[in-house]
Amino acid sequence: xxxxxxxxxxxxxxxxxxxxxxxxxxxxxxxxxxxxxxxxxxxxxxxxxxxxxxxxxxxxxxxxxxxxxxxxxxxxxxxxxxxxxxxxxxxxxxxxxxxxxxxxxxxxxxxxxxxxxxxxxxxxxxxxxxxxxxxxxxxxxxxxxxxxxxxxxxxxxxxxxxxxxxxxxxxxxxxxxxxxxxxxxxxxxxxxxxxxxxxxxxxxxxxxxxxxxxxxxxxxxxxxxxxxxxxxxxxxxxxxxxxxxxxxxxxxxxxxxxxxxxxxxxxxxxxxxxxxxxxxxxxxxxxxxxxxxxxxxxxxxxxxxxxxxxxxxxxxxxxxxxxxxxxxxxxxxxxxxxxxxxxxxxxxxxxxxxxxxxxxxxxxxxxxxxxxxxxxxxxxxxxxxxxxxxxxxxxxxxxxxxxxxxxxxxxxxxxxxxxxxxxxxxxxxxxxxxxxxxxxxxxxxxxxxxxxxxxxxxxxxxxxxxxxxxxxxxxxxxxxxxxxxxxxxxxxxxxxxxxxxxxxxxxxxxxxxxxxxxxxxxxxxxxxxxxxxxxxxxxxxxxxxxxxxxxxxxxxxxxxxxxxxxxxxxxxxxxxxxxxxxxxxxxxxxxxxxxxxxxxxxxxxxxxxxxxxxxxxxxxxxxxxxxxxxxxxxxxxxxxxxxxxxxxxxxxxxxxxxxxxxxxxxxxxxxxxxxxxxxxxxxxxxxxxxxx
Numbered sequence: 001x002x003x004x005x006x007x008x009x010x011x012x013x014x015x016x017x018x019x020x021x022x023x024x025x026x027x028x029x030x031x032x033x034x035x036x037x038x039x040x041x042x043x044x045x046x047x048x049x050x051x052x053x054x055x056x057x058x059x060x061x062x063x064x065x066x067x068x069x070x071x072x073x074x075x076x077x078x079x080x081x082x083x084x085x086x087x088x089x090x091x092x093x094x095x096x097x098x099x100x101x102x103x104x105x106x107x108x109x110x111x112x113x114x115x116x117x118x119x120x121x122x123x124x125x126x127x128x129x130x131x132x133x134x135x136x137x138x139x140x141x142x143x144x145x146x147x148x149x150x151x152x153x154x155x156x157x158x159x160x161x162x163x164x165x166x167x168x169x170x171x172x173x174x175x176x177x178x179x180x181x182x183x184x185x186x187x188x189x190x191x192x193x194x195x196x197x198x199x200x201x202x203x204x205x206x207x208x209x210x211x212x213x214x215x216x217x218x219x220x221x222x223x224x225x226x227x228x229x230x231x232x233x234x235x236x237x238x239x240x241x242x243x244x245x246x247x248x249x250x251x252x253x254x255x256x257x258x259x260x261x262x263x264x265x266x267x268x269x270x271x272x273x274x275x276x277x278x279x280x281x282x283x284x285x286x287x288x289x290x291x292x293x294x295x296x297x298x299x300x301x302x303x304x305x306x307x308x309x310x311x312x313x314x315x316x317x318x319x320x321x322x323x324x325x326x327x328x329x330x331x332x333x334x335x336x337x338x339x340x341x342x343x344x345x346x347x348x349x350x351x352x353x354x355x356x357x358x359x360x361x362x363x364x365x366x367x368x369x370x371x372x373x374x375x376x377x378x379x380x381x382x383x384x385x386x387x388x389x390x391x392x393x394x395x396x397x398x399x400x401x402x403x404x405x406x407x408x409x410x411x412x413x414x415x416x417x418x419x420x421x422x423x424x425x426x427x428x429x430x431x432x433x434x435x436x437x438x439x440x441x442x443x444x445x446x447x448x449x450x451x452x453x454x455x456x457x458x459x460x461x462x463x464x465x466x467x468x469x470x471x472x473x474x475x476x477x478x479x480x481x482x483x484x485x486x487x488x489x490x491x492x493x494x495x496x497x498x499x500x501x502x503x504x505x506x507x508x509x510x511x512x513x514x515x516x517x518x519x520x521x522x523x524x525x526x527x528x529x530x531x532x533x534x535x536x537x538x539x540x541x542x543x544x545x546x547x548x549x550x551x552x553x554x555x556x557x558x559x560x561x562x563x564x565x566x567x568x569x570x571x572x573x574x575x576x577x578x579x580x581x582x583x584x585x586x587x588x589x590x591x592x593x594x595x596x597x598x599x600x601x602x603x604x605x606x607x608x609x610x611x612x613x614x615x616x617x618x619x620x621x622x623x624x625x626x627x628x629x630x631x632x633x634x635x636x637x638x639x640x641x642x643x644x645x646x647x648x649x650x651x652x653x654x655x656x657x658x659x660x661x662x663x664x665x666x667x668x669x670x671x672x673x674x675x676x677x678x679x680x681x682x683x684x685x686x687x688x689x690x691x692x
Contacts, residue, residue, distance in 0.1 A: 035340075037375035037392045039208045042179050042273055045087070045152055051079045053113035054086055059095035064162060065227070066139030067094050070131040071149040072101040075110055077275060082114065084152040084273075092162045094145070097138055099131040127245025128223070133238040136230070144233055148224040150275040160269035160385060161227045164215065167386065172262025173228045173254055175221020176270035179207055186274055189218025189266030190251065191324050193317040196304030198251060201325050207271075209395050215387040216365075217328040218266045219314075223250030225272040232262060248299035255307055263328075269385045330363040331690075332409050334432070336399065336424055337416035340370045340379045340390070344585055345564045346529040347507060347609015348442045351485075352416065354508035356388050358679065358686050364412065367391065369399055371420050400427055407431030412690060414483075416440045418468070421475045429478070436690070439479035440505075443606025444489050446472050448534070451603035451626075469496075476500050481689065485607045486630025503689055507612045508682040511673055512588075514618025514666055518659040521595040524652060525560035527587060527610045530567055534604040542600040542648075543573045549649035551577055554656070560594065562587060591617035595656055599623035600648060607631055611639075612677050615669035620662055622651045632676050638668030 067085070071078050078098070085096065097118045100107045108121045120135060136144050143165060145158070157176060164174045178186040178200075185207035187200040198220070202212045223239075236256050243249040254264045304311065315324050335356070341349035356366050367389040375392035383390050396402055403424075413428045413435045415421040421439045428437055446469035453462040473496060476482045481501045484490050493502045526542070528535035539561055550557055557577065561570070564583040574580045584590070591597075597614035601624055611631060614621050615638070622640045623633075635641040640655055642648040655661055675681065 035374040035376040037208065037380075037394070038377070039206075040271070042181070042183055042271065043084075043087075043152075043154060044181055044273060045080050045083055047080060047083060049076070051076075053115070054079070054082050054117075055115035056082065056086055056096055056117055057094070058116055060093045063093040063095045063141045065092055065094040065143055065145050065158060066136075066141030066230070067096045067145045067147055068099065068132055068135035068139065069096065069147050069149050070099045070101055070128055070135065071107055072125065073105055073107070074149065075105075075107055078107065078111075078149040081147070081149050081151055081153075082117070084154075088153050088155050088157060090156060090158040092158045094158060095139070095141060097135045098149075099135040101125050101127070101131045129239045129241060129244040129246060129249050132223075132249075133241075136233060136238055139230060141230060143227050143229050145227045146223055146225070147272075148274065151225060152273040153225075154271040154273065157225075157270040157272055160267050163269075163385065164265055164267045165227070165229070168263065168265065170261075170263045171229075171265055172232050172257040172260065173221065173226060173264045174267050174270075175218075175227075175265070176225035176272040177207065177212070177266070177268045178222055178224060178272055178274045178276075180204075181273055181275060183207070185212060186276060187222055188212040188268065189216065189325065190220040190222065191321065192219040192251060192311065192314060193319075193324075194311050194314045195317060196300050196307070196311060197317055198300075199317070199321070201321065206395075207268075210389055210391050211322070211325075213268045214384040214389045215265055215267055215269075216326045217263055218325060219264075219327070220251040220254035221264060221266055222274075223253075224274050224276075225270070226250060228253070228257070229262075232257065232260065236260065242302055243295075243299045245295060247293075247296045248303045252303055252306070255310065267385070269381065326365065329365040331365070331411045333359055333364040333366050333412040333414065334407075334410045334428075334435070335366060335368045335414045335416065336371060336420050337368070338371050338420050340368075340374060340376055341383070342376075342379055344587075345583060346532065347612065348417075350509070350609060350613075351442075351507045353383070353386075354510075354679070354682070355505075355686075356383070356386065358508070358683055359412075359690075360387055361683070362686065362690060362692065364690075365389070367410075369396070369402070371399070371423060373399065399424060403427050403431040407435075408433065410435040412436050412438065414438045414440050415479075417442050418445050418472050418475060421479070422471060425475060425478050437478075437480045438483060438689075439475050439481070440483040441472070441485075441489070441606075443485060443604075444472060444492070445605070447489065447492065448603065448605035451605070452533070455603050473497055476502070488630040489605065503685065505682065505685045505689070507607050507609055507677050508679060509612050509616045509673060509677050511616045511670065511678055513616075513670065515592045518595065518662045521593055523558045523560055523594045524596040524598055524656070525562060525590055525594045526598050526600075527562040527590070527613065529564045530570065531565060534601050535563060536567055536570060537602055538600045539570055539573070541602060542598065543578060545645040546600065546648050546652075547577065549645060550652055553653055557656070559598075560590065562590060587613075588617075591619050594619065595662070596652060597621045598652070599627035601627040607677075612673065615639075615673045616677075618666045618670055620655055620665035620669060622648065622655060624648070632672050634668070638665060638672050640665065 100121045108119050132146055161174050165171050180186050185202045185205050188202035191199040191201050239249040240252055257264055341352045343350040343353045359366050369391040373393045380390050410432045413432050446465050449465035453465050476497045483505045485506045490502050490504050530536050559578050561580045562584050566580055571580050597619050599611050608627050611621050624643050633639040640651040642651040
């Protein structure tokens with residue numbers, strides 16, 4: 001029992017004392033459980049004739065996308081393609097332009113009753129290239145999406161393409177993940193080798209493997225399902241007619257997009273089933289070699305002649321596919337944390353996700369793994385859509401195995417939080433010989449736990465804090481660099497670990513700014529995940545010692561509490577004046593609609609994300625000195641600070657009633673966020689750490 005007690009965290013000890021061993025074991029089992037990856041089975045439509053006329057979604061006055069579908073017979077596939085578009089449920093507005101390349105066929109007549117469908121009928125067979133260009137000339141969307149008629153799109157396919165353009169300012173061309181009807185992968189972006197031949201990366205493999213499932217820059221994406229900005233397509237003159245009737249026009253387009261200074265992306269979140277070879281046949285078909293497929297070899301030679309200088313830097317066919325699949329990558333970073341980031345639930349996760357974005361801007365491909373290789377959704381998919389490779393079971397046996405197999409690829413390894421660093425520091429040092437090894441403290445655990453010991457006077461908590469101190473100082477000694485989030489912690493380590501390379505990289509926030517004024521707001525609120533013990537203590541202290549003083553003068557005041565997993569004693573506070581809301585997926589309405597944010601923390605360490613988030617939205621904060629430590633905030637100019645119940649209550653009432661003070665603090669808080677916690681400040685710190 002003594003050995004077990006020595007390994008328990010401060011939070012576990014508190015649960016044991018206050019809620020008993022049964023509750024403790026339940027919570028430990030939940031924290032240790034691996035959230036397994038769940039494969040996404042494709043949805044395949046199997047409709048039978050006679051096919052009823054379809055009503056496609058109304059495009060509206062200004063659709064974001066124009067879907068261009070060339071057809072040449074095969075009406076059944078065309079109907080299934082359109083039916084899948086009707087059923088996908090995406091929010092992106094689109095128009096559909098179908099180009100009928102079978103002059104003597106009955107496709108146009110059979111489509112006459114389909115609602116919101118534009119049909120262009122060629123007077124002669126023009127082939128894929130000219131049909132696509134003709135459809136594009138009639139399009140009005142912000143971006144064009146070329147879609148084969150032998151495809152069935154999956155839910156979210158178009159939203160994922162649109163989101164890539166919205167998130168990646170340099171995106172010029174974005175392609176979907178292609179899947180065979182039996183669920184195997186057809187293509188996860190393409191590789192072009194030195195001789196001009198091409199390879200469908202990941203063909204016939206499991207599409208849910210981590211290496212196929214993140215946004216990246218391939219050599220090309222397939223014309224079976226690709227999107228391009230309309231103005232760029234027009235600037236480039238469309239698909240090049242030299243590749244008519246078909247083949248290599250999509251590969252050539254990707255190379256021209258890059259030559260124009262834009263980027264080509266493969267977006268795995270856009271999943272499209274493709275019945276390959278319906279029109280032109282497959283490579284092994286004898287008839288295909290005599291028909292359309294013969295243009296594959298012809299156009300390969302034309303493509304090679306045009307891009308010979310660029311291709312000279314490519315590898316040979318089949319050589320080092322893992323490197324060639326993303327030849328644009330300059331540097332590689334591995335980040336390991338205790339769990340997959342949940343940025344909608346706690347500030348440490350938000351900082352980490354924003355750090356990923358900054359590393360990407362600095363040319364790093366980021367690979368992330370939770371210590372137990374869990375894969376909770378939608379968080380894993382969110383990271384993958386943004387270009388982070390996420391490692392998870394069952395495809396990765398263990399992190400130790402991954403480090404042995406691929407550790408030599410990494411230029412940077414970041415181990416987040418002390419428990420993670422303790423598990424993997426030695427292995428990272430052994431198997432990642434060229435990597436800079438960084439211990440990201442997130443906050444100094446020994447400082448937080450020592451302050452809890454000061455608050456409670458508990459000798460067991462004091463002993464735990466001292467053991468944590470020895471562990472963290474040991475990790476700092478082993479790391480090449482240690483990151484802290486506040487100048488206070490940096491100064492502390494200058495005394496505790498002299499000679500260590502300690503850098504400041506604080507919380508990182510986007511700044512949406514103030515979107516509503518004083519008079520439009522009401523109520524006060526607290527936000528913070530209750531897995532973090534100081535948040536529980538703060539809410540209990542506020543409700544028991546401070547809120548009654550406020551209600552005595554303002555009985556209509558409501559206190560809203562947002563945070564995942566509120567414990568029983570916090571839930572018991574709920575009443576007319578206190579609303580315990582638990583986890584709220586979208587907290588923006590509270591930042592925009594409440595009048596004050598509160599941070600009544602009595603102990604802790606690091607920088608408080610709850611304060612950062614509030615100030616980033618222009619929402620003034622009343623906080624303790626402990627809460628604003630190291631945050632560059634000044635009492636009366638960018639925050640109100642109070643430490644006793646009477647002073648805290650008086651500050652809340654004063655700020656709640658004074659619009660002039662409210663606006664001054666709102667402006668002051670936004671200025672502090674811009675100077676110290678925005679992306680510009682974080683980027684400067686990161687460039688100083690890893691270079692441009």
